[in-house]
Amino acid sequence: xxxxxxxxxxxxxxxxxxxxxxxxxxGYSMVYGIxxxxxxxxxxxxxVGAYALFMGMTALSLPLPVAIIFTIVVCAxxxxxxxxxxxxxxxNASSLAVLITAIGMSFLLQSLALIIFSATPIPFKSIISMKxxxxxxVDIPGITIITLVVxxxxxVALTLFINxxxxxxxxxxVSEDRGAAALMGINVNRTISMTFAIGSALxxxxxxxxxxxxxxxxxxxxxxxxxxxxxAAVLGGIGSIPxxxxxxxxxxxxxxxxxxxxxxxxxxxxxxxxxxxxxxVKPSGLLGKLKxxxx
Amino acid sequence: xxxxxxxxxxxxxxxxxxxxxxYILIMAxxxxxxxxxxxxxxxxxxxxxVMLAVSLNLITGFLGELTLGHAGFMSIGAYAGSLxxxxxxxxxxxxxxxxxxxxxxxxxxxxxxxxxxxxxxxxDYLAIVTLAFGEIIKSVxxxxxxxxxxxxxxDIPSYSxxxxxxxxYILVILTIILIVNLVNSRHGRAIRSIRDNYIAAESxxxxxxxxxxxxxxxxxxxxxxxxxxxxxxxxxxxxxTFDYNKSIEILVIVVLGGMGNIRGSIIAATILTLLxxxxxxxxxLRMLIYAIVLIAMMLFNGSGAKERLISSKYxxxxxKRQKGVE
Numbered sequence: 001x002x003x004x005x006x007x008x009x010x011x012x013x014x015x016x017x018x019x020x021x022x023x024x025x026x027g028y029s030m031v032y033g034i035x036x037x038x039x040x041x042x043x044x045x046x047x048v049g050a051y052a053l054f055m056g057m058t059a060l061s062l063p064l065p066v067a068i069i070f071t072i073v074v075c076a077x078x079x080x081x082x083x084x085x086x087x088x089x090x091x092n093a094s095s096l097a098v099l100i101t102a103i104g105m106s107f108l109l110q111s112l113a114l115i116i117f118s119a120t121p122i123p124f125k126s127i128i129s130m131k132x133x134x135x136x137x138v139d140i141p142g143i144t145i146i147t148l149v150v151x152x153x154x155x156v157a158l159t160l161f162i163n164x165x166x167x168x169x170x171x172x173x174v175s176e177d178r179g180a181a182a183l184m185g186i187n188v189n190r191t192i193s194m195t196f197a198i199g200s201a202l203x204x205x206x207x208x209x210x211x212x213x214x215x216x217x218x219x220x221x222x223x224x225x226x227x228x229x230x231x232a233a234v235l236g237g238i239g240s241i242p243x244x245x246x247x248x249x250x251x252x253x254x255x256x257x258x259x260x261x262x263x264x265x266x267x268x269x270x271x272x273x274x275x276x277x278x279x280x281v282k283p284s285g286l287l288g289k290l291k292x293x294x295x
Numbered sequence: 296x297x298x299x300x301x302x303x304x305x306x307x308x309x310x311x312x313x314x315x316x317x318y319i320l321i322m323a324x325x326x327x328x329x330x331x332x333x334x335x336x337x338x339x340x341x342x343x344x345v346m347l348a349v350s351l352n353l354i355t356g357f358l359g360e361l362t363l364g365h366a367g368f369m370s371i372g373a374y375a376g377s378l379x380x381x382x383x384x385x386x387x388x389x390x391x392x393x394x395x396x397x398x399x400x401x402x403x404x405x406x407x408x409x410x411x412x413x414x415x416x417x418x419d420y421l422a423i424v425t426l427a428f429g430e431i432i433k434s435v436x437x438x439x440x441x442x443x444x445x446x447x448x449x450d451i452p453s454y455s456x457x458x459x460x461x462x463x464y465i466l467v468i469l470t471i472i473l474i475v476n477l478v479n480s481r482h483g484r485a486i487r488s489i490r491d492n493y494i495a496a497e498s499x500x501x502x503x504x505x506x507x508x509x510x511x512x513x514x515x516x517x518x519x520x521x522x523x524x525x526x527x528x529x530x531x532x533x534x535x536t537f538d539y540n541k542s543i544e545i546l547v548i549v550v551l552g553g554m555g556n557i558r559g560s561i562i563a564a565t566i567l568t569l570l571x572x573x574x575x576x577x578x579x580l581r582m583l584i585y586a587i588v589l590i591a592m593m594l595f596n597g598s599g600a601k602e603r604l605i606s607s608k609y610x611x612x613x614x615k616r617q618k619g620v621e
Contacts, residue, residue, distance in 0.1 A: 090598055094597070095419065097597040100589065101590055101593040105586070108590065111579060111583040230423060266438055269438075273427075275427050276427055276431075
């Protein structure tokens with residue numbers, strides 16, 4: 001029974017981290033699907049979100065719901081701004097050029113945060129004060145419940161949005177064939193901006209959940225979850241929405257299991273090792289579609 | 296072929312003369328005491344960065360693939376070389392040369408290990424897998440015993456400080472000559488053809504896989520050599536020295552110098568090593584400047600602003616000469 005409890009607890013931990021990764025991975029995947037680029041700066045949007053929430057609650061002393069909305073708006077606007085300034089001029093450039101620009105953007109956000117807030121971690125008290133519950137001897141902390149509920153709700157809403165609404169089908173159309181979509185009267189620029197805004201808003205939510213879990217804010221806070229979420233997106237097949245969800249949760253569970261039962265220091269190596277193995281077996285990820293290249 | 300060889304002779308002589316002149320200048324300044332302690336301690340880091348940038352340029356600039364794990368190869372070389380010189384008990388030069396060769400060879404071996412499987416991947420996927428490999432290397436070094444974990448290796452003999460500048464300089468020149476010759480050779484043209492259009496290259500019978508692995512192995516070898524030189528200059532190495540940021544720093548050098556331009560890499564490596572020392576005290580600003588330069592550079596090159604500038608009538612004519620591969 002003890003072993004069962006410990007495994008269940010680790011599984012829940014993994015599910016919690018994994019669903020945060022999945023939220024971030026969704027942003028990577030949507031942007032990749034529509035703009036055919038890896039937004040390396042996505043991880044740092046999480047960091048900006050964390051600082052925005054902190055500033056909203058302390059400097060502006062907003063009530064919690066307003067502060068959360070403020071955070072989401074800041075990140076969405078940032079996402080649009082990044083796209084307009086750095087990526088839009090490079091729509092026709094090589095993918096290498098765009099990737100390097102994205103890396104530059106990520107560095108820019110980190111060093112700006114470093115200059116404004118300095119490298120000292122800012123302690124942050126979790127905004128989630130719900131009590132945990134106990135089911136069949138397994139402790140479920142409040143933060144896990146909230147995280148799972150929030151991420152599930154967001155994922156359902158996002159799936160409905162993409163599949164049922166007009167804006168969602170515009171997004172799918174642009175990601176399938178940008179030129180044809182433009183001919184059908186879809187405003188491509190607006191659709192791309194919208195994708196960046198949604199992706200960054202998801203990153204903001206992920207950032208809030210993330211700092212509730214780790215309770216400290218640093219300028220490089222977004223780097224590791226960013227890379228992990230990116231790995232999750234690639235794992236699930238980049239460009240695929242269900243793939244990002246599956247990849248994120250799988251990654252979280254692998255990570256927490258290897259932290260608990262193999263070695264804390266090797267956990268990262270195992271996570272990346274899983275990525276390498278899966279990509280070698282299935283180069284387009286778990287749920288990704290392999291495109292045949294035309295000459 | 297004969298004509299081509301003649302064409303290169305003049306340029307080659309000029310390059311050799313420049314290399315020798317720079318060496319004489321540096322040695323004169325060093326021995327004459329014209330360089331401050333700070334400046335002379337920068338000589339070897341410049342050389343290390345030149346080697347790293349030139350070797351990364353082979354993959355990023357000439358093969359056209361982005362790798363984000365170059366620091367991983369550097370760390371493998373650094374650790375392999377340092378462990379050798381710590382545990383071997385031979386005369387200094389013998390030991391150092393063995394360390395250089397072994398460090399490079401071990402890094403090249405890992406380059407092969409990584410190069411073969413990632414052949415199935417291209418572009419973004421390849422970039423992320425090399426990043427993953429870099430991180431795996433870092434965490435494994437952090438865990439295993441012989442590398443002394445997170446504490447790193449101390450007491451590495453200082454064989455490549457500025458007092459032994461000659462050997463470092465020879466290594467740099469050798470690296471440059473080998474890579475330039477490779478790039479201008481038949482193999483080099485094959486590598487460049489893969490960058491320009493791998494489907495076309497494949498269809499004219501170029502073994503794409505073979506040349507990709509070759510580029511990876513050679514690049515890893517020189518990154519390993521650079522790691523050995525780095526370790527024997529600093530004396531202490533830790534796994535965190537060779538993180539993702541180091542890989543990005545090398546990438547910035549290559550991009551700033553111009554992808555596929557060796558001379559550019561050398562100049563950019565020199566400037567970007569000297570610049571932070573000039574801006575001492577503004578270390579936070581350094582990263583900001585790096586980031587802005589990187590973005591500005593890509594926007595300028597990629598968005599067509601460069602073409603418009605060159606074709607506008609305000610652009611001085613003597614700069615319009617088309618530049619080929621160095």
